[in-house]
Amino acid sequence: MTVSAKAAFPWILRCGWKGLCPRCGKGRMFRSWLKVVDKCEACGLDYRFASPDDGPAFFSLCIVVFPLTFVVVWVQVAFDPPLWIHLFTSLPLMVLGSLLPLRPIKGWLVASQYVNRAREAGTERLWNRLDGRAAGSDLFEG
Helix, strand or coil, X not given: CCCCHHHHHHHHHHHHXXXXXXXXXXXXXXXXXXXXXXXXXXXXXXXXXXXXXXXXXXXXXHHHHHHHHHHHHHHHHHHCCCHHXXXXXXXXXHHHHHHXXXXXXXHHHHHHHHHCCCCCCCCHHHHHHHHCCCCCCCCCCC
16 A cells, blocks of 8 residues: 555544554564564564664653653642552552553554665665565665
C-alpha cells in the first residue's frame, strides 16, 4: 500500500497504536509485548529494517514519567504523606506510566521508519530488497 504524504501521519499513528503492519495494515507487527515479528503474515514485509533502539523508552520517560515526577514531588511538598502512601500510589503510577506506552510508541517508530523510508547510510541494498526493487534503483526517486 502506498501512503500519500497527507495521509502518512494518521497511517503511522493507526498502525503503531494497533500494532499493524505499516505496509498492508493487516498483519501483526508484534509477536509479544515488545518483540517485532520477523515478517508480516499478510504481505511478507521483512522487519529487519526496524531499529527503534532506545526511542520508545526515551519518549515514554519524557512524555509520561517526567511530568509524573513533578506531580509526585508536588504531592510530597503540599501534603507530606507518609512513605507507604507513595509506595501504593506513586510507584505503581510511575511503573505503569513508563511501561504501558512502550508498545504503541515502538509501533509508531517502526511504522514511521517504514513509511518515511528512514535508513542508515549503506543500507540501500537492504531497502531495495525489502521494497522489491532492483539493486541499483533509488528509493527516493520521484
